[in-house]
Amino acid sequence: MRIDLHCHSTASDGTDTPAELVRNAARAGLDVVALTDHDTTRGHAEASAALPEGLTLVPGAELSCRTDGVSMHLLAYLFDPEEPALLAERELVRDDRVPRAQAMIGELNTLGVPVTWEQVERIAAGGSVGRPHIASALVELGVVPTVSDAFTPEWLADGGRAYVPKHETDPFEAIRLVKDAGGVTVFAHPAAVKRGRTVPETTIAKLAEAGLDGIEVDHMDHDPATRTRLRDLAGDLGLLVTGSSDYHGSRKTVALGANTTDPEVYGEIIRRATGAFPVPGTGGI
Numbered sequence: 001m002r003i004d005l006h007c008h009s010t011a012s013d014g015t016d017t018p019a020e021l022v023r024n025a026a027r028a029g030l031d032v033v034a035l036t037d038h039d040t041t042r043g044h045a046e047a048s049a050a051l052p053e054g055l056t057l058v059p060g061a062e063l064s065c066r067t068d069g070v071s072m073h074l075l076a077y078l079f080d081p082e083e084p085a086l087l088a089e090r091e092l093v094r095d096d097r098v099p100r101a102q103a104m105i106g107e108l109n110t111l112g113v114p115v116t117w118e119q120v121e122r123i124a125a126g127g128s129v130g131r132p133h134i135a136s137a138l139v140e141l142g143v144v145p146t147v148s149d150a151f152t153p154e155w156l157a158d159g160g161r162a163y164v165p166k167h168e169t170d171p172f173e174a175i176r177l178v179k180d181a182g183g184v185t186v187f188a189h190p191a192a193v194k195r196g197r198t199v200p201e202t203t204i205a206k207l208a209e210a211g212l213d214g215i216e217v218d219h220m221d222h223d224p225a226t227r228t229r230l231r232d233l234a235g236d237l238g239l240l241v242t243g244s245s246d247y248h249g250s251r252k253t254v255a256l257g258a259n260t261t262d263p264e265v266y267g268e269i270i271r272r273a274t275g276a277f278p279v280p281g282t283g284g285i
């Protein structure tokens, strides 16, 4: 059983539509795929409707959080998407995306880069605009060779020259909101150092106390030594260990199923969740 619990579609900054994503997941030999777009559940309906037989969809989202000045991502699974408090928080984060992207474009213009809102909006193609879209614009303009090269202090990395912070949820509040909506939380890529500062292990311990369910250990941004350290930490704190691709379509090179989650851990996530059910594929449209 192959389980990938972290994927993005055009509902945020992936390049596959939700329907294409689930078809590609089936083609990649996955049995379970989670759709975890940034701060939105907008892609769930389309993904469910297109779900091929034999593939199960786990509805989720990746929530933008910040604690002690450090940005972090919290994967949330199987929460009630209509629960008002969590929905309001997602909207608050999302509504901030456009002014924030425009502010970063302004910073880039100041730095002499002729990127425009129209260009970034075209690249986002209706998805909720994020830094990867601006990064793609920098590639288009020949400013950097790849999207990853835009996520550096010189450009768009946290604290970088053109970086503008966004509204992010306190993760302790996010864990509470997701729990209240019947969902399960997993700290995404907790030690992905190249994305910027990471939260210390003492904070992960506090998050575990506050009800965090798991940490994403097997992720492309973690080297083998980091994975070993995180696995030990999860053992110490009684946290579930997940593995996922963090697939973004063609925007990043990682393939669906590049990392996977143990079926027993997946079973435990389903057992803990009360807000929504995994969606079994029925053949799609």
Ligand SMILES: [Zn+2]
Residues within 6 Å of the ligand: 062, 073, 188, 189
């Ligand atoms: Zn993330």
Ligand SMILES: [Zn+2]
Residues within 6 Å of the ligand: 006, 008, 062, 188, 246
């Ligand atoms: Zn992600």
